[in-house]
Amino acid sequence: MKIGILCTGDEILTGKTVNTNYSHIAKRLVEYGFEVNWGAVVGDQHEAIHRAMELAASSSDAVIVNGGLGPTLDDLTQEVAANVAKVELELNQGWLDHIASWYHSRGRVMPENNQKQALLPSGSELIDNPIGTACGFALDIHGVRFFFTPGVPKELYMMLDQEILPRLQNLRGVSLHTHIKRFHSFGIGESRADKMLAQVARMAENSRIKLGFQSHYPQLETKLVANTTTRDPPEMMGPIEDEIRNCLGNFIVSEDDQTLEQNICQILQESGTSVSIVEMHTAGLINSRLHACDEQGELVKVGIVSQTMGDLHDLFQLPNDEWTQPTVTKRVATLASQQNNSTYGLSVLTERYLDEREQGGIEIHLGISKNGDVEYRKSRLPGSPNWTRLGAVELGLDFLRRSLSGLPMHELIDFEQH
Amino acid sequence: MKIGILCTGDEILTGKTVNTNYSHIAKRLVEYGFEVNWGAVVGDQHEAIHRAMELAASSSDAVIVNGGLGPTLDDLTQEVAANVAKVELELNQGWLDHIASWYHSRGRVMPENNQKQALLPSGSELIDNPIGTACGFALDIHGVRFFFTPGVPKELYMMLDQEILPRLQNLRGVSLHTHIKRFHSFGIGESRADKMLAQVARMAENSRIKLGFQSHYPQLETKLVANTTTRDPPEMMGPIEDEIRNCLGNFIVSEDDQTLEQNICQILQESGTSVSIVEMHTAGLINSRLHACDEQGELVKVGIVSQTMGDLHDLFQLPNDEWTQPTVTKRVATLASQQNNSTYGLSVLTERYLDEREQGGIEIHLGISKNGDVEYRKSRLPGSPNWTRLGAVELGLDFLRRSLSGLPMHELIDFEQH
Numbered sequence: 109m110k111i112g113i114l115c116t117g118d119e120i121l122t123g124k125t126v127n128t129n130y131s132h133i134a135k136r137l138v139e140y141g142f143e144v145n146w147g148a149v150v151g152d153q154h155e156a157i158h159r160a161m162e163l164a165a166s167s168s169d170a171v172i173v174n175g176g177l178g179p180t181l182d183d184l185t186q187e188v189a190a191n192v193a194k195v196e197l198e199l200n201q202g203w204l205d206h207i208a209s210w211y212h213s214r215g216r217v218m219p220e221n222n223q224k225q226a227l228l229p230s231g232s233e234l235i236d237n238p239i240g241t242a243c244g245f246a247l248d249i250h251g252v253r254f255f256f257t258p259g260v261p262k263e264l265y266m267m268l269d270q271e272i273l274p275r276l277q278n279l280r281g282v283s284l285h286t287h288i289k290r291f292h293s294f295g296i297g298e299s300r301a302d303k304m305l306a307q308v309a310r311m312a313e314n315s316r317i318k319l320g321f322q323s324h325y326p327q328l329e330t331k332l333v334a335n336t337t338t339r340d341p342p343e344m345m346g347p348i349e350d351e352i353r354n355c356l357g358n359f360i361v362s363e364d365d366q367t368l369e370q371n372i373c374q375i376l377q378e379s380g381t382s383v384s385i386v387e388m389h390t391a392g393l394i395n396s397r398l399h400a401c402d403e404q405g406e407l408v409k410v411g412i413v414s415q416t417m418g419d420l421h422d423l424f425q426l427p428n429d430e431w432t433q434p435t436v437t438k439r440v441a442t443l444a445s446q447q448n449n450s451t452y453g454l455s456v457l458t459e460r461y462l463d464e465r466e467q468g469g470i471e472i473h474l475g476i477s478k479n480g481d482v483e484y485r486k487s488r489l490p491g492s493p494n495w496t497r498l499g500a501v502e503l504g505l506d507f508l509r510r511s512l513s514g515l516p517m518h519e520l521i522d523f524e525q526h
Numbered sequence: 527m528k529i530g531i532l533c534t535g536d537e538i539l540t541g542k543t544v545n546t547n548y549s550h551i552a553k554r555l556v557e558y559g560f561e562v563n564w565g566a567v568v569g570d571q572h573e574a575i576h577r578a579m580e581l582a583a584s585s586s587d588a589v590i591v592n593g594g595l596g597p598t599l600d601d602l603t604q605e606v607a608a609n610v611a612k613v614e615l616e617l618n619q620g621w622l623d624h625i626a627s628w629y630h631s632r633g634r635v636m637p638e639n640n641q642k643q644a645l646l647p648s649g650s651e652l653i654d655n656p657i658g659t660a661c662g663f664a665l666d667i668h669g670v671r672f673f674f675t676p677g678v679p680k681e682l683y684m685m686l687d688q689e690i691l692p693r694l695q696n697l698r699g700v701s702l703h704t705h706i707k708r709f710h711s712f713g714i715g716e717s718r719a720d721k722m723l724a725q726v727a728r729m730a731e732n733s734r735i736k737l738g739f740q741s742h743y744p745q746l747e748t749k750l751v752a753n754t755t756t757r758d759p760p761e762m763m764g765p766i767e768d769e770i771r772n773c774l775g776n777f778i779v780s781e782d783d784q785t786l787e788q789n790i791c792q793i794l795q796e797s798g799t800s801v802s803i804v805e806m807h808t809a810g811l812i813n814s815r816l817h818a819c820d821e822q823g824e825l826v827k828v829g830i831v832s833q834t835m836g837d838l839h840d841l842f843q844l845p846n847d848e849w850t851q852p853t854v855t856k857r858v859a860t861l862a863s864q865q866n867n868s869t870y871g872l873s874v875l876t877e878r879y880l881d882e883r884e885q886g887g888i889e890i891h892l893g894i895s896k897n898g899d900v901e902y903r904k905s906r907l908p909g910s911p912n913w914t915r916l917g918a919v920e921l922g923l924d925f926l927r928r929s930l931s932g933l934p935m936h937e938l939i940d941f942e943q944h
Binding site: 149 | 536537538539540541542543544545546548549550551552553554555556562563565566567568569574577578581585596597598599600631632633634639640657738740807809810811813814815817818820821823824826827828830831832833834837838840841865866867
């Protein structure tokens with residue numbers, strides 16, 4: 109069943125308001141196994157709305173219209189809907205009484221222009237709005253069911269879940285269940301993943317499971333989506349998931365709603381361990397991402413964020429200029445865990461470089477200490493400062509994840525200079 | 527001149543990604559005096575994109591298409607555009623060489639499927655993308671100029687400003703000049719700003735200058751936009767700007783493209799001073815925001831990010847439980863500047879609280895030291911942990927700005943419990 113979404117309003121059309129109502133409606137529909145086939149935005153102009161409704165009726169099996177149900181002159185939805193459906197507007201006395209008592213219960217008198225909100229196209233089914241004065245309604249236009257919803261987000265959300273999704277499921281007849289599986293990986297670019305999973309893509313296609321990628325640099329998301337008529341996922345869902353785990357291997361940093369940093373915090377929590385982090389030229393993002401998911405503040409101890417090697421030498425009283433980068437990195441990782449009494453010490457020290465072709469990049473020195481042992485790795489990422497900073501942060505977090513999980517510590521990643 | 531915007535991609539269609547690209551494009555077009563008359567979203571399906579392009583060509587004077595220029599199979603834009611325009615795809619050797627050297631300069635070999643990104647509909651005008659492998663292009667379809675842009679936000683933003691808006695202005699013939707002035711303030715909510723600037727709003731309206739607000743919690747943006755046929759801004763632009771500066775006073779933290787943290791770094795730079803920051807329960811965001819604009823790493827010295835008071839007591843060897851919060855805050859600010867040899871020491875220490883109505887919030891202790899003098903301020907922000915954390919970070923940065931600029935240190939802000 110194909111559903112179109114039509115959003116009205118100058119605020120949305122001109123970009124002043126980001127259209128989160130659209131994403132909310134679409135996401136809920138997809139979760140319920142409906143196919144969203146089209147989205148449109150038009151302003152508060154009669155002709156534009158008219159045209160968009162005609163178009164929606166010719167493209168989809170059902171349509172959700174959002175916005176334009178308010179009391180002011182530029183709220184045109186009911187009027188245009190009646191026009192397109194070639195019916196008249198009729199006063200819904202029940203809803204008018206409802207609005208009047210809504211105002212009365214708040215010690216106010218209903219302004220005259222709110223009457224407009226009780227005018228519905230003839231033949232409409234009224235849809236209740238328990239928390240506002242704009243009712244929703246449903247109407248057949250050229251044989252397609254249209255659902256009209258208010259633009260206020262919390263009114264829309266409630267009406268969608270309580271009134272409209274059940275009606276859409278009735279219309280569809282079958283109740284479909286949607287199964288979504290997501291893998292987050294670091295170190296494999298989209299083109300390489302595409303190749304590595306060619307076999308999986310064929311398996312998925314044969315089982316009517318949709319495989320897709322989304323690149324959120326520096327991570328890549330690999331997603332499976334399937335709709336079934338029973339509560340259970342398709343038989344092949346499990347085997348295909350296993351095959352993805354198999355192909356992407358230890359590059360997978362987390363699954364579903366979990367983030368890399370949540371995964372790290374979970375491992376620290378479960379093993380009763382903690383970490384202290386010293387980072388240089390990463391805008392403190394390694395500490396800050398981990399802090400955000402360490403609610404009790406027990407897993408990540410005091411962190412040091414520095415911008416120069418000189419500052420670090422002073423702070424840790426290291427001998428100047430005598431030591432090589434690997435030695436400094438290891439020493440700092442060890443001192444970080446010792447000074448803060450944490451199980452692990454992670455140091456991520458970076459420096460910009462220019463290579464022989466005068467292209468810039470970042471050199472990253474990674475050190476992790478545990479019980480006196482220190483693991484070291486060096487990496488080079490080419491690119492702009494902001495871009496490589498993101499890469500360095502991810503590399504640092506991933507180095508920690510690999511250490512905590514006993515995985516290989518030196519896997520090359522796609523973004524790295526080999 | 528009416529412009530349509532067509533966004534492609536399953537992620538956008540299904541609501542997984544909120545369509546901020548749309549709002550960005552629309553907002554820029556409106557700022558430049560164009561009328562956006564239509565927005566649409568379709569998924570990665572040939573037929574749907576085809577139909578949407580046909581429709582766009584019949585509705586608008588120019589169209590901006592976003593997304594679908596990547597190297598993978600579900601990136602269909604060039605192919606469909608060629609189809610709709612009834613032309614063939616042609617290899618653009620120049621762009622292919624560009625992609626190959628892009629990979630080469632990063633020490634990598636171009637994957638074969640990236641070739642696809644150099645296939646353009648015959649007759650297209652190539653539009654440069656200086657920071658990615660997806661070029662943009664322009665093409666006439668049924669007599670309407672279409673501009674094709676990549677879905678990666680920073681590539682889109684750059685291409686829109688540098689390449690597409692100038693071309694649209696040429697198409698329009700009249701060259702309108704757009705003058706934009708922005709003020710960023712912290713501490714004044716939108717309703718209060720609306721009232722404070724009522725007189726300014728009237729001045730602006732009389733001078734055909736558009737005054738608008740946009741709330742990006744915890745900051746508020748106040749914006750003036752005017753379009754003129756000459757290069758000069760309207761005569762009243764200057765006086766109206768002064769009046770806004772006058773009304774919002776020391777709550778203005780920066781203007782135009784400058785951020786609060788850039789403003790702080792600029793003052794530090796110009797006065798040859800530096801700061802060290804200790805922050806607690808702020809996810810390290812004060813250090814991280816300042817680091818991001820301290821390119822040489824000379825203005826912001828080593829920072830400490832902590833999650834518990836106990837950790838700080840240990841690190842700075844403070845006497846346990848003997849000292850009140852103000853004393854600890856001041857001491858930490860002083861130690862921070864002493865240990866790191868910086869001009870200023872800033873400490874931002876926060877704690878969650880529950881008030882008598884069992885509503886939560888955050889208590890913030892702010893200290894700033896210079897030459898042995900320490901200024902202290904306490905504040906309470908009600909709200910959820912994430913919300914108040916953002917407020918605390920802004921309050922800390924603003925405290926530093928006020929100190930650096932010799933402004934009053936104790937101005938109450940709207941979000942604060944009075």
